[in-house]
Amino acid sequence: MNLRDTYDKIAKGWHQDHLADDWWMAGMERFAALLPLGGTVLDAGCAGGTKSKILADKGFQVTGIDFAPNFIEIAKREVPEAEFQVLDIRDISSLTKEFDGIFLQAVLLHFPKKDIP
Numbered sequence: 433m434n435l436r437d438t439y440d441k442i443a444k445g446w447h448q449d450h451l452a453d454d455w456w457m458a459g460m461e462r463f464a465a466l467l468p469l470g471g472t473v474l475d476a477g478c479a480g481g482t483k484s485k486i487l488a489d490k491g492f493q494v495t496g497i498d499f500a501p502n503f504i505e506i507a508k509r510e511v512p513e514a515e516f517q518v519l520d521i522r523d524i525s526s527l528t529k530e531f532d533g534i535f536l537q538a539v540l541l542h543f544p545k546k547d548i549p
Contacts, residue, residue: 435542436520439500447480447506456483456537463535464490471532475514476521477539481507484514487535495529497521522547 433441460483467473470491475484478496480503488494494514496507499521507516519526521539 436499439498440502444502444506447482447503450479451482453482459537460486460535463533464492467492467533472529474524474527474529474531474534476524476534476536478507478516479503481511481514481516483535483537484516485511488514495527495531497524497527 464487470493473487473492473494475481475487475494475496478484478498479500481496484494484496484507488511494511496504496511496514496516497519498504498507498516499518501518504516504518507514521536522543
């Protein structure tokens, strides 16, 4: 089983288990403060959309991507005002939109350093 299959299998439970996490809030606040009001944000590795929801609530236009289809299903249900698609961050060049900011948290740790440009 590869990493995508693993996250796809555990998506529902993982999402529920991490809803109360807030260790990332201060970093998100700093990130959001750097963006123009109403700006566009790519939430790369969005999982179930928890952080996308906060960004959307701040008035940003959010696009979330994750490589696990079950996470994207959850995100679409939880954050209908955002746009979500199944996409591996290594294929980000296939996106046609430009973004004012990219929120990427706890994602790169899943890749060997040699695979991160």
